[in-house]
Amino acid sequence: MSSxxxxxxxxxxxxxxxxxxxxxxxxAVVVRGVERIFVGAKGATVTxxxxxxxxxxxxxxxxxxxxxxxxxxxxxxxxxxxxEPTEGDIRVFGRTARQARxxxxxxxxxxxxxxxxxxxxxxxxxxxxxxHGVSSADRKARVAELVELVGLTDFARHYPDQLSGGMQQRVxxxxxxxxxxxxxxxxxxxxxxxxxxxxxxxxxxxRIRAETGAAVVFVTHSIPEAVYLSDRVVVMSPRPGRITDExxxxxxxxxxxxxDLREDAAFFAGVTAVREALHxxxxxxxxxxxxxxxxx
Amino acid sequence: xxxxxxATRRARRWxxxxxxxxGILALAALWELYKLVGPADxxxxxxxxxxxxxxxxxxxxxxxxxxxxxxxxxxxxVEPVTRASGARPLGVVVLxxxxxxxxxAALGWLVGVVVGFxxxxxxLGFRIAERAVLPFVILSQTVPLIALAPLIRNWGSRLSFxxxxxxxxxxxxxxxxxxxxxxxxxxxxxxxxxxxxxxxxLMRSYAAGWWTTLFRLRLPASVPFLIPALRLAAANAVVxxxxxxxxxxxxxGIGRLILETAVAASSDPAKPWAPILGAVLLGLVAAxxxxxxxAFLTPxxxxxxxx
Numbered sequence: 001m002s003s004x005x006x007x008x009x010x011x012x013x014x015x016x017x018x019x020x021x022x023x024x025x026x027x028a029v030v031v032r033g034v035e036r037i038f039v040g041a042k043g044a045t046v047t048x049x050x051x052x053x054x055x056x057x058x059x060x061x062x063x064x065x066x067x068x069x070x071x072x073x074x075x076x077x078x079x080x081x082x083x084e085p086t087e088g089d090i091r092v093f094g095r096t097a098r099q100a101r102x103x104x105x106x107x108x109x110x111x112x113x114x115x116x117x118x119x120x121x122x123x124x125x126x127x128x129x130x131x132h133g134v135s136s137a138d139r140k141a142r143v144a145e146l147v148e149l150v151g152l153t154d155f156a157r158h159y160p161d162q163l164s165g166g167m168q169q170r171v172x173x174x175x176x177x178x179x180x181x182x183x184x185x186x187x188x189x190x191x192x193x194x195x196x197x198x199x200x201x202x203x204x205x206x207r208i209r210a211e212t213g214a215a216v217v218f219v220t221h222s223i224p225e226a227v228y229l230s231d232r233v234v235v236m237s238p239r240p241g242r243i244t245d246e247x248x249x250x251x252x253x254x255x256x257x258x259x260d261l262r263e264d265a266a267f268f269a270g271v272t273a274v275r276e277a278l279h280x281x282x283x284x285x286x287x288x289x290x291x292x293x294x295x296x
Numbered sequence: 297x298x299x300x301x302x303a304t305r306r307a308r309r310w311x312x313x314x315x316x317x318x319g320i321l322a323l324a325a326l327w328e329l330y331k332l333v334g335p336a337d338x339x340x341x342x343x344x345x346x347x348x349x350x351x352x353x354x355x356x357x358x359x360x361x362x363x364x365x366x367x368x369x370x371x372x373x374v375e376p377v378t379r380a381s382g383a384r385p386l387g388v389v390v391l392x393x394x395x396x397x398x399x400x401a402a403l404g405w406l407v408g409v410v411v412g413f414x415x416x417x418x419x420l421g422f423r424i425a426e427r428a429v430l431p432f433v434i435l436s437q438t439v440p441l442i443a444l445a446p447l448i449r450n451w452g453s454r455l456s457f458x459x460x461x462x463x464x465x466x467x468x469x470x471x472x473x474x475x476x477x478x479x480x481x482x483x484x485x486x487x488x489x490x491x492x493x494x495x496x497x498l499m500r501s502y503a504a505g506w507w508t509t510l511f512r513l514r515l516p517a518s519v520p521f522l523i524p525a526l527r528l529a530a531a532n533a534v535v536x537x538x539x540x541x542x543x544x545x546x547x548x549g550i551g552r553l554i555l556e557t558a559v560a561a562s563s564d565p566a567k568p569w570a571p572i573l574g575a576v577l578l579g580l581v582a583a584x585x586x587x588x589x590x591a592f593l594t595p596x597x598x599x600x601x602x603x
Contacts, residue, residue: 082497102503114494118516118596131502131512159598 028215029056034088047240063226071241107176113168227270372566404472405533412480445543471540475532483525487518519596
């Protein structure tokens with residue numbers, strides 16, 4: 001592909017051109033005119049994403065929300081270069097998605113913690129560092145920092161099967177932070193957790209994010225989760241997957257957001273705004289504040 | 297589960313040994329019991345009165361000829377093999393032969409494991425190879441061993457360069473490995489393909505190459521699939537060795553000894569049982585060896601307990 005170095009250009013950049021403006025290099029993620037079409041077994045095509053334009057600023061927390069099949073996970077996978085767009089261009093810190101992956105510009109966490117069962121907590125967190133040839137002493141120091149960051153210092157020698165789901169997910173988050181990435185990609189990381197654990201993990205994620213200052217792209221199908229965590233909520237809709245709305249919900253600095261925020265009027269206003277964007281104003285009114293697709 | 301102390305673990309091990317010994321005693325007791333109650337000539341079913349030779353005889357007979365006493369077998373094992381002076385006790389001869397067979401079987405197992413693993417890697421690396429090779433791997437096991445043995449001996453005997461000339465034990469190794477490679481190839485392939493998509497995505501996100509993914513992810517993940525495959529391969533290698541020794545005509549092993557002592561069955565009924573028990577012992581040792589190997593790989597078997 002093209003060189004990873006930013007190429008200064010003048011004037012507006014055409015959507016599909018694989019060039020990078022200096023301004024782009026300062027952004028964490030720039031997605032332009034991306035389309036992803038899956039080809040089925042008998043030549044049948046499914047348009048998973050179409051006409052996606054999205055910019056995530058450095059240090060910004062952006063949630064992708066939408067019903068199943070709206071392509072939010074696909075978009076995340078495209079940014080992570082786990083999949084390639086059929087059309088369009090994706091830049092991560094001014095580099096191509098592929099270069100960003102090779103350079104380890106992002107950390108990633110999935111719905112399943114995806115820990116290696118034969119490795120202890122410490123060894124799991126250490127994995128990316130080990131793969132990239134970090135010296136043993138440096139690895140040890142970094143792992144010690146990370147287990148403390150996620151509050152698992154006493155469990156460093158435990159194995160994944162000895163941990164609860166919430167603890168496993170914390171290990172996965174620590175692992176995604178191992179390389180000190182400026183960007184975190186998270187695909188419903190709390191989707192498999194129970195309500196109480198989930199709320200605690202959300203608060204913890206805000207704290208971790210405040211400490212690292214990394215930008216986050218967070219896929220979820222929970223409206224309150226998106227509102228509670230995000231600076232901006234990107235609403236998507238299916239068939240074909242596209243972005244229908246973007247809502248600024250910045251509820252104060254990440255570090256200052258606490259549990260009481262969940263009962264704040266601004267929080268409910270944000271939830272209502274996202275719900276209306278998802279279902280349209282009539283549907284939101286009819287459903288009321290207590291009911292909805294997914295109020296978790 | 298994971299909360300066992302060394303003391304309870306030791307107690308459990310002793311209990312396992314005790315149960316094992318009890319099982320052998322129970323088997324011997326069953327043998328003696330049937331010998332005591334069963335008719336000496338077996339059961340005659342549907343015989344007509346006064347018609348000789350009618351009806352069907354159900355085995356086994358319980359005569360000393362067909363079912364010698366267990367203690368007779370033990371006593372025979374201590375006595376010399378033949379009346380020739382200076383002959384070694386039968387038990388010693390059997391053990392020595394079993395040791396020879398064990399060596400050949402181990403070599404066959406090793407060759408089988410290496411070949412099986414290489415095939416699994418090939419099939420993992422190239423989808424086309426999986427489609428092309430796997431049917432032949434399965435087909436290979438339908439060829440009867442008896443048909444194969446003379447063929448391999450024949451081909452082998454034509455091989456000779458320099459000081460090297462084909463020995464009959466090499467044919468036995470080849471045949472044993474032919475039986476051993478199959479479970480390894482199939483088991484290893486399943487194991488290497490076992491990591492889920494999330495793990496593979498993770499390795500990709502780390503920009504890890506094929507070999508790194510193989511060593512850090514696929515190989516460790518294959519262990520729970522590999523151990524049963526190795527155990528099967530060991531059993532197959534032993535069976536292959538015993539049968540191949542007979543059909544290739546390799547003397548010195550337990551298979552040949554079974555054949556030789558069987559000839560003496562009518563005059564010395566306890567004698568052929570010694571090498572049969574020797575072959576059983578051989579199988580147990582082979583299984584024990586794999587269990588030992590599995591013990592070293594315990595850390596990689598954690599996932600078996602993860603839901």
